[in-house]
Amino acid sequence: xxxxxxxxxxxxxxxxxxxxxxxxxxxxxxxxxxxxxxxxxxxxxxxxxxxxxxxxxxxxxxxxxxxxxxxxxxxxxxxxxxxxxxxxxxxxxxxxxxxxxxxxxxxxxxxxxxxxxxxxxxxxxxxxxxxxxxxxxxxxxxxxxxxxxxxxxxxxxxxxxxxxxxxxxxxxxxxxxxxxxxxxxxxxxxxxxxxxxxxxxxxxxxxxxxxxxxxxxxxxxxxxxxxxxxxxxxxxxxxxxxxxxxxxxxxxxxxxxxxxxxxxxxxxxxxxxxxxxxxxxxxxxxxxxxxxxxxxxxxxxxxxxxxxxxxxxxxx
Amino acid sequence: xxxxxxxxxxxxxxxxxxxxxxxxxxxxxxxxxxxxxxxxxxxxxxxxxxxxxxxxxxxxxxxxxxxxxxxxxxxxxxxxxxxxxxxxxxxxxxxxxxxxxxxxxxxxxxxxxxxxxxxxxxxxxxxxxxxxxxxxxxxxxxxxxxxxxxxxxxxxxxxxxxxxxxxxxxxxxxxxxxxxxxxxxxxxxxxxxxxxxxxxxxxxxxxxxxxxxxxxxxxxxxxxxxxxxxxxxxxxxxxxxxxxxxxxxxxxxxxxxxxxxxxxxxxxxxxxxxxxxxxxxxxxxxxxxxxxxxxxxxxxxxxxxxxxxxxxxxxx
Numbered sequence: 001x002x003x004x005x006x007x008x009x010x011x012x013x014x015x016x017x018x019x020x021x022x023x024x025x026x027x028x029x030x031x032x033x034x035x036x037x038x039x040x041x042x043x044x045x046x047x048x049x050x051x052x053x054x055x056x057x058x059x060x061x062x063x064x065x066x067x068x069x070x071x072x073x074x075x076x077x078x079x080x081x082x083x084x085x086x087x088x089x090x091x092x093x094x095x096x097x098x099x100x101x102x103x104x105x106x107x108x109x110x111x112x113x114x115x116x117x118x119x120x121x122x123x124x125x126x127x128x129x130x131x132x133x134x135x136x137x138x139x140x141x142x143x144x145x146x147x148x149x150x151x152x153x154x155x156x157x158x159x160x161x162x163x164x165x166x167x168x169x170x171x172x173x174x175x176x177x178x179x180x181x182x183x184x185x186x187x188x189x190x191x192x193x194x195x196x197x198x199x200x201x202x203x204x205x206x207x208x209x210x211x212x213x214x215x216x217x218x219x220x221x222x223x224x225x226x227x228x229x230x231x232x233x234x235x236x237x238x239x240x241x242x243x244x245x246x247x248x249x250x251x252x253x254x255x256x257x258x259x260x261x262x263x264x265x266x267x268x269x270x271x272x273x274x275x276x277x278x279x280x281x282x283x284x285x286x287x288x289x290x291x292x293x294x295x296x297x298x299x300x301x302x303x304x305x306x307x308x309x310x311x312x313x314x315x316x
Numbered sequence: 317x318x319x320x321x322x323x324x325x326x327x328x329x330x331x332x333x334x335x336x337x338x339x340x341x342x343x344x345x346x347x348x349x350x351x352x353x354x355x356x357x358x359x360x361x362x363x364x365x366x367x368x369x370x371x372x373x374x375x376x377x378x379x380x381x382x383x384x385x386x387x388x389x390x391x392x393x394x395x396x397x398x399x400x401x402x403x404x405x406x407x408x409x410x411x412x413x414x415x416x417x418x419x420x421x422x423x424x425x426x427x428x429x430x431x432x433x434x435x436x437x438x439x440x441x442x443x444x445x446x447x448x449x450x451x452x453x454x455x456x457x458x459x460x461x462x463x464x465x466x467x468x469x470x471x472x473x474x475x476x477x478x479x480x481x482x483x484x485x486x487x488x489x490x491x492x493x494x495x496x497x498x499x500x501x502x503x504x505x506x507x508x509x510x511x512x513x514x515x516x517x518x519x520x521x522x523x524x525x526x527x528x529x530x531x532x533x534x535x536x537x538x539x540x541x542x543x544x545x546x547x548x549x550x551x552x553x554x555x556x557x558x559x560x561x562x563x564x565x566x567x568x569x570x571x572x573x574x575x576x577x578x579x580x581x582x583x584x585x586x587x588x589x590x591x592x593x594x595x596x597x598x599x600x601x602x603x604x605x606x607x608x609x610x611x612x613x614x615x616x617x618x619x620x621x622x623x624x625x626x627x628x629x630x631x632x
Binding site: 022023040041042043044081084113122 | 338339343344346349356357358359360362363364365366397399400401402403429430431432433434436437438439441443445447
């Protein structure tokens with residue numbers, strides 16, 4: 001949590017809300033009807049903080065919406081409507097056309113309707129507000145991880161951070177990995193097909209935007225529990241392991257994979273989802289009563305990472 | 317409409333939406349229940365475009381929320397929930413405290429609950445997304461102005477633009493007017509007490525953020541009608557008339573007064589609202605079938621203004 005956010009969160013906490021759930025999760029929740037809630041969230045992307053200058057505008061439009069959809073999935077919800085606010089330094093019709101193509105492609109892919117917008121002049125900044133529908137009894141709160149829950153994550157970690165390092169010329173990568181990593185950074189693909197079933201089978205979830213360790217920590221804090229995770233089970237590109245860069249997999253941001261915690265009894269059902277095309281769900285550990293996060297290495301020793309997650313106020 | 321917005325609006329219009337009302341009004345509308353709709357809107361404020369550097373952070377927090385509340389009022393709705401996304405160049409605890417004070421004061425005054433937020437690093441930019449509740453049968457669409465409707469506006473026009481001109485040292489003002497004008501610019505006060513009754517008595521509405529003429533034009537275009545308005549009836553500070561600066565009253569932005577169009581038969585009922593404390597509703601003209609906007613001066617001649625409204629992409 002950034003120092004600013006800590007500051008403003010004090011104000012939020014002073015505050016009794018009629019919302020079903022206010023600040024402190026991937027999305028706020030308000031009542032829709034007896035069985036459903038609206039999940040509402042906003043995420044802003046700023047040039048130089050969240051994306052590099054000259055990022056492909058199609059990908060930027062895609063990502064600006066995708067990171068918001070990801071917040072709805074992390075509540076176990078289905079995204080429905082979005083509003084866009086964008087500031088641009090000057091009129092660039094070609095740029096805006098490509099940006100809109102990317103934004104609306106993402107909207108079409110994940111069945112979100114753009115229903116409003118505001119454009120203005122200013123340094124490039126994109127803010128989207130998203131509304132999704134959540135079945136109340138299947139809502140995935142950060143605060144609902146239970147002792148003995150399995151911890152599952154989708155996909156592979158560290159690719160987006162690798163892509164960023166490559167674009168910043170901090171790292172050399174094999175050509176095919178380079179392409180894959182930059183694509184992961186700029187055009188995150190989400191896991192729409194498993195959300196409803198995972199919402200039913202899980203107790204809690206978060207999207208991995210700030211890095212696995214930082215985001216798992218958010219769940220542990222909110223749920224007042226700890227976790228053991230096994231380093232060898234964490235899915236990351238073999239190149240990272242081979243080059244001893246596993247901290248990038250553990251704490252690199254921007255992957256937009258999902259982390260779920262689910263009761264042991266659902267383990268087989270969840271494993272079956274791996275038969276679906278392009279779904280990869282990996283069990284990386286379990287929730288413990290003791291409020292520590294232990295990363296266990298291949299020698300059964302506790303592993304210490306140097307960098308715990310990604311803070312938007314650090315220089316990237 | 318800015319060139320960017322024209323561009324992106326093409327994409328919006330390609331698009332069949334399940335929303336009750338998508339892009340093109342002060343807020344989008346989605347179904348809440350059989351009788352009510354959710355009105356949802358987003359407005360972004362950027363330093364140097366929407367406010368000057370070193371603007372008092374309390375007032376900025378107030379205004380960032382107030383301009384969004386104003387969009388809900390312009391739909392005839394009651395604001396309920398808001399989410400904040402803010403980018404800040406660096407950590408300034410004192411600034412953030414004052415900004416939050418202003419934001420939450422405005423929230424308290426107009427009974428809005430802040431339910432979510434996102435803070436990040438970047439040039440100062442504040443984006444708020446707001447949700448309000450509208451009684452479906454009283455929704456005030458821009459497209460619903462009817463021939464012969466009276467045109468009403470709240471308050472007084474041109475004060476905020478005067479305040480800006482003063483801060484930019486483009487104008488000399490008497491001390492008391494200077495204070496009032498800067499206050500109108502930086503801390504707009506809204507007309508919460510008349511919304512429900514005006515929603516019942518009116519056909520259409522818009523908030524005057526881009527200037528009277530530009531915003532009235534939005535109603536006329538959407539409703540495919542025209543209007544006659546009487547220059548002498550337009551409420552503006554006497555100083556503007558005395559100094560022959562009435563174009564500032566006609567096209568100055570940022571006043572956040574409301575414009576309603578209402579059937580003639582409701583004229584007396586609306587006039588009665590002027591007995592309420594600090595309410596001023598002025599009838600400035602009427603809607604005509606002929607699709608022109610005529611401004612009629614004291615000699616019954618057509619008045620031509622030089623500057624039609626405020627475009628956020630022009631330099632202020």
